[in-house]
Amino acid sequence: MPSMRYSNSFIHTLFEVPKEAETPSHILLLRGCYIYPTAAGVYSLLPLGHRVAEKIKTILREEMNGIGGIELTMPVLNPAELWKATRRYYDIGSELFRIKDRKDREFVLAMTHEEVITDIARQFLRSYRDLPIMLYQIATKIRDEARPRAGLLRVREFFMKDGYSFHPDFADLDAYYPKIFNAYLRIFTRCGLKVYPIEADSGIMGGTGSHEFMLESTNGEDRFVVCPNCGYQANTEKAVGLKPVPPVDPEPAPPMTKVATPEIKTIAQLMTFFGVAEHRLLKTVAYQADGELVLAVVRGDFNVSATKLTNHLKVVHLDLAAEALLAEKGLYGGFLSPVNLHGVRLVLDTSVDSRNRYIAGANQPDQHYVDVVYGRDFTASEVVDIAEVRAGDTCAACAAGPLEIRRGIELGHTFKLGTKYTAPESMNVTYLDRGGEQRRLIMGCYGIGVERLLAAAVEYSHDDAGIRWPISIAPFQVIISALGQNPEVVATAERIHVALARDYEVLLDDRADSPGVKLKDADLLGIPIRVVVSQRGLKSGRLEVKVRATGLVHQCPEAELPELLAGIVRDLQPSLAGLPYLPETTPPAR
RNA sequence: CGGGGCGUAGCGCAGCCUGGUCAGCGCACCUGCCUUGGGAGCAGGGGGUCGGAGGUUCAAAUCCUCUCGCCCCGACCA
Numbered sequence: 001m002p003s004m005r006y007s008n009s010f011i012h013t014l015f016e017v018p019k020e021a022e023t024p025s026h027i028l029l030l031r032g033c034y035i036y037p038t039a040a041g042v043y044s045l046l047p048l049g050h051r052v053a054e055k056i057k058t059i060l061r062e063e064m065n066g067i068g069g070i071e072l073t074m075p076v077l078n079p080a081e082l083w084k085a086t087r088r089y090y091d092i093g094s095e096l097f098r099i100k101d102r103k104d105r106e107f108v109l110a111m112t113h114e115e116v117i118t119d120i121a122r123q124f125l126r127s128y129r130d131l132p133i134m135l136y137q138i139a140t141k142i143r144d145e146a147r148p149r150a151g152l153l154r155v156r157e158f159f160m161k162d163g164y165s166f167h168p169d170f171a172d173l174d175a176y177y178p179k180i181f182n183a184y185l186r187i188f189t190r191c192g193l194k195v196y197p198i199e200a201d202s203g204i205m206g207g208t209g210s211h212e213f214m215l216e217s218t219n220g221e222d223r224f225v226v227c228p229n230c231g232y233q234a235n236t237e238k239a240v241g242l243k244p245v246p247p248v249d250p251e252p253a254p255p256m257t258k259v260a261t262p263e264i265k266t267i268a269q270l271m272t273f274f275g276v277a278e279h280r281l282l283k284t285v286a287y288q289a290d291g292e293l294v295l296a297v298v299r300g301d302f303n304v305s306a307t308k309l310t311n312h313l314k315v316v317h318l319d320l321a322a323e324a325l326l327a328e329k330g331l332y333g334g335f336l337s338p339v340n341l342h343g344v345r346l347v348l349d350t351s352v353d354s355r356n357r358y359i360a361g362a363n364q365p366d367q368h369y370v371d372v373v374y375g376r377d378f379t380a381s382e383v384v385d386i387a388e389v390r391a392g393d394t395c396a397a398c399a400a401g402p403l404e405i406r407r408g409i410e411l412g413h414t415f416k417l418g419t420k421y422t423a424p425e426s427m428n429v430t431y432l433d434r435g436g437e438q439r440r441l442i443m444g445c446y447g448i449g450v451e452r453l454l455a456a457a458v459e460y461s462h463d464d465a466g467i468r469w470p471i472s473i474a475p476f477q478v479i480i481s482a483l484g485q486n487p488e489v490v491a492t493a494e495r496i497h498v499a500l501a502r503d504y505e506v507l508l509d510d511r512a513d514s515p516g517v518k519l520k521d522a523d524l525l526g527i528p529i530r531v532v533v534s535q536r537g538l539k540s541g542r543l544e545v546k547v548r549a550t551g552l553v554h555q556c557p558e559a560e561l562p563e564l565l566a567g568i569v570r571d572l573q574p575s576l577a578g579l580p581y582l583p584e585t586t587p588p589a590r
Numbered sequence: 591c592g593g594g595g596c597g598u599a600g601c602g603c604a605g606c607c608u609g610g611u612c613a614g615c616g617c618a619c620c621u622g623c624c625u626u627g628g629g630a631g632c633a634g635g636g637g638g639u640c641g642g643a644g645g646u647u648c649a650a651a652u653c654c655u656c657u658c659g660c661c662c663c664g665a666c667c668a
Contacts, residue, residue: 015617015629016602020661040660092668112668146591146666154667221667319666484626516628523628534627544627 003501004476006509010047013521023219025458026151028467032525034475041148041156043451048525051475052454053159056191057138059472060161060448063187067179069136069163074116076140080106082115086426091317095144109142114445117164118421121441122429128168131431131441132176136163138450150219152455153409159450167442168433173416177209178582180446184213184412185579191453192470192574193460195411198224199234209416209444214408215456222410225389229401237307240385241393241403243299243351246279253357253371256339262366265334267300270368274359277301282352282360282372284336286321289313292345293321293329297338297380299351299358302387309386312347330363337361338378339369348380349387409456417443458526461549467526468549471572476507478565479527483515483534493533496543496561500531504565523548528572529565547572 014031021027029035034049045053061071080098083089089096089108097109110116117135125131141160148154163180167173181197188195193215200212212235214224225239226232234240264273270281281300286293287309294313296304310318326333329344337360338346352358354375362369372378395401422429422441429441454473461468471477478500482493490510497508507527509518515534522530532544537555545554545564549572556564 012600012618013629014601019596019602022662037660088668093666095667114668143668147662147664149662481627486626489626513626514628514630515626516630518626519628521629532627536627 003497003504003506003508006507006511009507011521011525013524021151023150023153023459024462025153025219025455028458028462028524028526029151029455032467035152039156041145041154043152043155043157045451048475049454052457052469052473053450055473055475056450056453057159057161059187059190060138060450063183063190064134064136064161064163067134067183069134071137072135073137073139074110074113074120076110076142078108078110078116080108082119082427083108086115086118086421088115095146097142097144111141111143112160112445112447113137113139113162114164114417114421114443115427118427118429118443121164121166121422121443122427125166125429125441126431128431128433130166132165132167132172134163134165134176134180136161136446149221150455152451153219153459154221155451158452161448161450163446165444165446167444168431168439170418170442173418173442173444175585177414177416177444178584180414180444181211181582182579182584184211184414184446184448185581186576187448188213188215188411188453189574189576189579191457191473193411193453193457196224196226196233196406196408197580199232199238200413200415209418211414212410213412213414213448214406215411215460216406217409217456217459218407219459220407220409222408223405224408225391225403225405227395227397227401227403230395230398232395232397232401232403236389236405237305239389239403240396241389242396242399243302243387243393245353246277246356248353248355249357253373253376256357256369256371256373256377258362259368259370260366261335261368264366264368270300270359274370276359280356280359282338282358284338284361286326286331286333286336287318288321289315289318289345293326294345294347295336295338295341296347296349296386297352298349298387299353302349302351302390304349304386305388308384308388309347312382312384312386332361332363332365335361335363335365335367337363337369337372338374338380339363339372341378346380346382347386348374348383350383350385351387352383409452409459411453411456412446412448414446415444417445419443462526465520466524469526469528470574471528471569472574474526474528475505476527477504477569478529478531479507479509479522479525480531480533481509481515481518481522483518483532485512486535488538489533489535492538492543492558496531496533496558499562500565503562504569529568531561 012033017027018030021030033046036044036046038044099107138159138161142157145156148156165176195213195215197211197213200210223236225234225236278301279299283298283300285296285304296309298304306318339360340363352374357371357373359368359370360372391405392402395403419440421427430438433439458467480493480497482489500506528548530546537544541557542555
């Protein structure tokens with residue numbers, strides 16, 4: 001097994017916390033000499049970080065190969081034509097790096113590889129006999145992220161394991177999907193992580209075809225809901241909750257009346273001004289959806305989910321409406337309303353109840369209406385769920401559990417793409433079926449970010465002293481800390497180094513530094529098992545073995561060391577038992 | 591793209607308001623001695639055009655203008 005002497009290694013730990021780092025994984029990876037910031041959101045993986053990344057890649061390969069995946073490598077440099085063919089050249093904003101070569105030909109730097117793989121599929125997958133197939137790679141992705149953050153958690157260049165499957169029809173994709181799903185759970189579990197597979201936004205594709213694999217973390221950027229009662233798990237972008245229904249007004253509403261509300265614009269101001277609860281108000285938000293003005297209306301105690309609205313409208317770009325666009329239609333921010341609205345598209349959330357009366361804007365400056373009734377004072381032809389789920393809302397799946405909202409790090413994403421890239425208006429990819437009929441290829445795609453997974457493992461497993469690597473992805477399994485320069489200590493350390501290196505990846509700390517330095521570094525680096533060789537121990541004929549994760553200390557004579565380590569290593573292996581696998585089915589016969 | 595913060599030695603910082611022995615501290619690094627169970631000790635030493643450019647001034651790390659870089663919050667995120 002590859003082993004190393006500290007004195008010959010490239011490990012330069014930092015005593016102090018680099019000032020640019022705040023997140024634990026960022027701090028510890030910098031201090032432990034795992035990574036080096038080359039530019040904002042661009043990191044070098046130093047030898048230690050490289051080793052961990054390679055461990056992760058090996059697990060990814062084993063699991064992908066295990067479900068029939070075939071590895072290939074696709075280029076970072078992509079001709080712009082491919083991205084124009086799928087429209088993504090135009091639909092994606094400045095996140096896509098665009099460059100020109102010396103002959104002025106346009107290229108993009110691949111942020112993902114659907115275009116390239118679909119082009120390859122178009123070239124080679126001609127017959128039903130070629131299907132299904134899953135091709136994957138572990139390769140560099142480049143994205144001009146608006147805001148890289150937290151070290152490796154969000155970066156501009158990174159390795160991604162991205163897989164693409166091709167199927168003769170949707171049923172075949174459906175049958176294949178659980179294999180991927182289950183392999184993903186095995187991957188994260190093997191990396192020592194507990195992830196939540198959650199239902200994710202699947203965009204305009206619809207269906208049940210997308211999962212995100214989330215590691216719960218206070219440093220995560222995403223939020224997802226969990227139902228403690230039935231186990232429903234979903235991204236807040238997609239999650240559906242039952243909206244609490246306030247008591248219905250017993251009296252019929254009086255006709256609506258206009259009230260002067262000078263400079264009263266926000267929900268909070270309105271609550272104070274009228275002395276009413278949030279759910280008595282209508283919240284009207286103006287968006288520009290691919291350029292068109294759209295008003296979204298939710299009950300005052302909800303917020304509009306931009307994702308849900310985007311999906312409903314089937315648009316590519318959704319932004320808050322510019323003042324100019326509002327003015328063009330004679331509307332006033334702060335006094336927007338579904339009442340007195342003409343010639344503007346209106347989307348109403350299901351939280352608005354025709355049995356209750358609301359306070360809403362008047363679409364005139366400094367004016368609101370009270371006693372507004374949906375159906376009487378305004379109507380809407382589009383009534384859909386566009387509200388963001390809230391903590392405490394009742395789970396829509398079981399109608400019982402109060403939903404919890406958690407923060408998480410998105411480690412993986414699986415997606416039934418369908419014909420998004422193979423459609424005639426995209427790259428137009430077909431094959432011939434058994435009957436000689438031309439049919440469209442059906443795709444799935446599946447991604448895992450390597451560095452994010454690495455950083456997430458640190459977020460998940462560390463303490464004040466340093467990292468606590470899961471043994472499956474640790475840069476070394478064992479560190480031998482030889483304390484002092486006593487000849488017997490040195491000789492013993494060398495001897496067990498040779499012995500252990502037959503079975504483990506071992507780092508021998510042979511530096512001349514003081515014991516404090518060596519022990520602190522061992523903790524910081526996070527190597528799972530530490531063997532201390534010291535004069536003190538040798539006096540009683542013993543070595544000390546400490547398990548980083550548990551802090552448990554064992555003493556043993558040198559002769560018994562291999563056996564002791566074997567047991568510890570066995571116990572440290574992550575268990576695959578009890579994973580919530582999706583049932584796998586056989587594809588239907590054709 | 592909005593808001594905030596920071597750029598002085600490899601790392602962490604002080605100095606800046608009030609311009610003038612302010613080029614300084616700790617750690618790291620190099621040499622020697624010594625020490626070895628939780629970031630030792632002593633002695634000696636190397637290292638910075640104070641992010642960059644321009645300006646004000648007799649004089650700029652310090653004041654002014656512009657610019658570049660980095661971090662955090664938000665927006666955005668295939």
